[in-house]
Amino acid sequence: xxxxxxxDGSELAEAALVRAVEFAAVLDERVVTVSAIPEGNxxxxxxxxxxxxxxxxxxxxxxxxxxxxxxxHAPAAEFRYEVVGRRAPPVTIATRLRERxxxxxxxxxxxxxxxxxxxxxxxxxVGETVATDDAYDVVIVRHRTPSKIERVDDASPFRGAxxxxxxx
Numbered sequence: 595x596x597x598x599x600x601x602d603g604s605e606l607a608e609a610a611l612v613r614a615v616e617f618a619a620v621l622d623e624r625v626v627t628v629s630a631i632p633e634g635n636x637x638x639x640x641x642x643x644x645x646x647x648x649x650x651x652x653x654x655x656x657x658x659x660x661x662x663x664x665x666x667h668a669p670a671a672e673f674r675y676e677v678v679g680r681r682a683p684p685v686t687i688a689t690r691l692r693e694r695x696x697x698x699x700x701x702x703x704x705x706x707x708x709x710x711x712x713x714x715x716x717x718x719x720v721g722e723t724v725a726t727d728d729a730y731d732v733v734i735v736r737h738r739t740p741s742k743i744e745r746v747d748d749a750s751p752f753r754g755a756x757x758x759x760x761x762x
C-alpha cells in the first residue's frame with residue numbers, strides 16, 4: 595500500500611507531506627507525492643511560487659522546483675507529476691490526482707486544504723474533490739501547526755536519503 599500526497603508546494607501541502615512521512619515511518623509504507631501542472635500556464639505557476647516573476651514557463655524548471663520542494667521535507671518520497679491542459683479547471687486537476695492515487699494503490703491520501711471535507715465546501719476545490727473518493731482513506735490537514743514539522747523533519751529516518759528520481 596501507499597500514502598499519496600497531492601503536492602503543490604503550499605504550506606498545507608508541505609504539512610500534509612510531513613504528516614504522511616510520520617505515518618509512513620510507523621506503518622512502513624511508501625510515500626508518493628503527485629503534482630498537477632497546467633501545461634504552459636506561467637501565471638498559474640507564478641501564483642504558486644513555481645516560477646519567478648517574469649520567468650517564462652518551462653516544464654522542466656517547474657518539475658525541478660516541485661521535486662526540490664518535496665525532497666526538502668521528505669527526501670525518500672517518490673515524486674510524480676501529471677500535466678493537465680493549460681486552463682484545466684480544479685475538477686480536472688482533482689480527477690487526475692484521484693486517478694494517480696488509484697494507480698498507486700493508495701491506502702491513504704493526505705490532503706492539505708483549508709476547506710476539504712467541510713460540510714459546506716466550494717465545488718471548485720481540488721482538495722474537496724480528491725477527499726470524496728471512497729477508494730482510499732483521507733487525512734485532511736487544515737493547519738500547518740500544531741504539528742512540529744521542523745522537529746519531525748530533523749528526526750525523520752529518511753533525512754539522509756536523497757531521491758533523484760521523478761516521473762511524469
